[in-house]
Amino acid sequence: MASKSRPRTISVYLYIPNIIGYIRVLLNCYAFAICFTNKELFSILYFISFVCDALDGWFARKFNQVSTFGAVLDMVTDRISTACLLVILSQVYRPSFVFLSLLALDIGSHWFQMYSTFLVGKSNHKDVKDSTSWLFRLYYGNRMFMGYCCVACEVLYIMLFLLAKESEKMTDVLFGAAKQSIIYSALLAVLLFGWATKQLVNIIQMKTAADLCVLYDINKKHNA
Secondary structure: OHHHHHHHHHHHHOOHHHHHHHHHHHHHHHHHHOOOOOHHHHHHHHHHHHHHHHHHHHHHHHOOOOOHHHHHHHHHHHHHHHHHHHHHHHHHEEOOHHHHHHHHHHHHHHHHHHHHHHHOOOOOOOOOOOOOOHHHHHHHHOHHHHHHHHHHHHHHHHHHHHHOOOOEEHHHHHHHHHHHOHHHHHHHHHHHHHHHHHHHHHHHHHHHHHHHHHHHHHHHHHHO
16 A cells, blocks of 8 residues: 555645645745845845745746645745844844734734635635635735735835845834835835735734634533
């Protein structure tokens, strides 16, 4: 039995989207290794890894190579990449608590969402059609809208890192960039709106997932 199942196991590891996932991990490892010595190259590599996040999903659907391992690899890579960038931003901006809070919200909300998804028997954490929140349904139901929010969030973080000077206030950097030209002001407005929307979705996601966990406990007690 073991010899028969092994080829199938290896084949999943070698799915095209999963190989893209490994490339993303390598890109991020090198990017963060040089982040303080070459900010520009770090930003390019980080953004390429982020773009690959969209490519792996497309390849998975195109070649019918959707896998649970790939979904977990994708989410873990996303969360760790963003977490590392937020930790770096917390070291170059004051107050650092802002970025550490964003890190906690990002990881916490996705962990709750993943756990509650399995509790209710769903196979995909993006299946929120039964949610009472229209924004939550819009975010996971519309790829373009979700893509905009994610891109806005990551580009804003990269921009903050490129503009960062040690122990500087984030508000001073943002206002300084906005004053340079109307184009910068418009770009920041678009990025901040997408970023704020994503944080609001994270809050809704955590509350919704927590409610599902509580309901699971209540139902479990009633059925005992």
